[in-house]
Amino acid sequence: MTKQCKACGKAFQPHPKVPNQTYCSSPECQRERRRRWLEEKRQVDADYQGNEPQKIEQWRNEHPDYWKQYRQANPNYADRNRNLQQTRNQRSRNPVIANVYELPEFSPFPSGRYRLIPVIADVIANEYELIVEIIVIS
Ligand SMILES: [Zn+2]
DSSP: OOEEOTTTOOEEOOOTTOTTOOSOSSHHHHHHHHHHHHHHHHHHOTTTTTTOHHHHHHHHHHOTTHHHHHHHHOHHHHHHHHHHHHHHHHHHHSOOOOOGGGOOSSOSSOSEEEEEOOEETTEEOGGGOEEEEEOOOO
């Protein structure tokens, strides 16, 4: 059964798992769908404003020294961060190669969730952090 896209008006085939689909899958129409959803949401729910990127950007522009002042007011926080970053930098310059003879009885890296932070051009790219599940198989 084909439907007519609410945005572009073209006929499309809804995804089998989304029978109520009313917009085709083109990126423009999906953007339009989200835009309309947000608009509606905003009208219905006055509280739904917190996560909008423009709001965050606006707040940042109105409080340009917030983090600077925060660091000045909280020297421990700044120190701790600086130390952590230095340690991380140190580690990325001199990666620790696990020595077989020093390995404890149990692997220091058991299966579990880990924070994966890429190093891009020798800089820890925290904003690209991923939480990954690692399953150790031996
Ligand atoms: Zn469309």
